[in-house]
Amino acid sequence: MNHPGPPAGDTPAATVVITNHNYERYLGAAVDSVQSQTTPCQIVVVDDGSTDGSGAVLDRLAADLGERVRVVRRPEAGGQAAAMNTGLAEAVAPIVLFLDADDLLDADAVAEVVAAFAAEPAAAKCQFRLGWIDGDGNPIPGGFPEPERPLPAGDLRARMAVAPDDIPWQPTSGNAFRLEALAPFRPIPEGPYRISADHWLSNLSALAGPVVAIEEELGRYRIHGANADHRSGFDLVRAREILIRTGTTRAALIEYGRSLGVAMPDGPDGFRSLTTAGLRLVSLRAGPVDGTTHPHPEDRRFGLLRSGVTAALARDDLSPAHRLAALGWFVAVAIAPRRLVPTLAAKGLTR
Secondary structure, eight states, X not given: OXXXXXXXTOOOSOEEEEEESSOHHHHHHHHHHHHTOSSOOEEEXXXXXXXXXXXXXXXXXXXXXXXXEEEEEESSXXXXXHHXXXXXXXXXXXXXXEEEXXXXXXXXXXXXXXXXXXXXXXXXEEEEEEEEEXXXXXXXXXXXXXXXXXXXXXXXXXXXXXXXXXXXXXXXXXXXXXXXXXXXXXXXXXXXXXXXXXXXXXXXXXXXXXXXXXXXXXXXXXXXXXXXXXXXXXXXXXXXXXXXXXXXXXXXXXXXXXXXXXXXXXXXXXXXXHHHHHHHHHHHHHOOBTTBOOSOTTOOHHHHHHHHHHHHHHOTTSOHXXXXXXXXXXXXXXXXXXXXXXXXXXXXXXX
16 A cells, blocks of 8 residues: 655654666666555655666656656766665655665555664664565565564674774665764765765764664565676675775775764774775786776785784684684685686685
């Protein structure tokens, strides 16, 4: 059932920003999932220069829903950060959720998020679990995060100052933010964040206030083979893009953290991270691939091995077996013949 939306003149409890680029097939379902929320909310749909039939879908939505949905069309594709910045500029509610146009929100998602923020007034961010669906909307095994892994929650500033890259944040559609908490680091840098712009918000907002976790599935992440930021195996080109974005985020974390009085490293390489040390080691050892090269030419193999070992030994939140597995992985990648590096990388990095 479609909700009529908040009464005219009232400030809604939340804004849901739906960002779309060439997801004609899924866009209508995404909007329907927000229209069906049990708590009224502002709906903003940002189309980022789509070249498929998304325009016709948006025309129908505008005609059917009228003022209940705000449609903003960007004439040229600028990427996820540009679309999210556009949506944030339209948000009027104190809480903002982002929804990729190929994903869905459960009917109680907004209500649960609003209640979570009400229970923790200082919170800057709220995240919730996502179940997986296929291209036709059918449930499939899996979700974010893995069932046995709890969502990060609480005051995470100490972790952010040491190993921010090892915190497993939720994908875009599993996040909500207090709008005022995002003000110090808006707009999202659009060049580095054509994809994965949610990582900029998740990392920096964790310095702005506590993170609230809802340990139940409130949304559906659609896996359809053309996801911008989901791969079934290891993708070296994407890994190198992540390394570039990580450098941008780390520099911002240091600047913003210091402004809040949080002790931060002297520079971006001062963080200890299993994830980033592993990506850098794989990227270095793999050599030039698909026109890309390792983005940190100063790196050396055994220096990265040392960084990985240091990061693993510092992770007292991991079991001894988990840390031993991480150490073994780093040693294997450092000494293996280059032809075996992609295979080792595909076995996964350890957070």
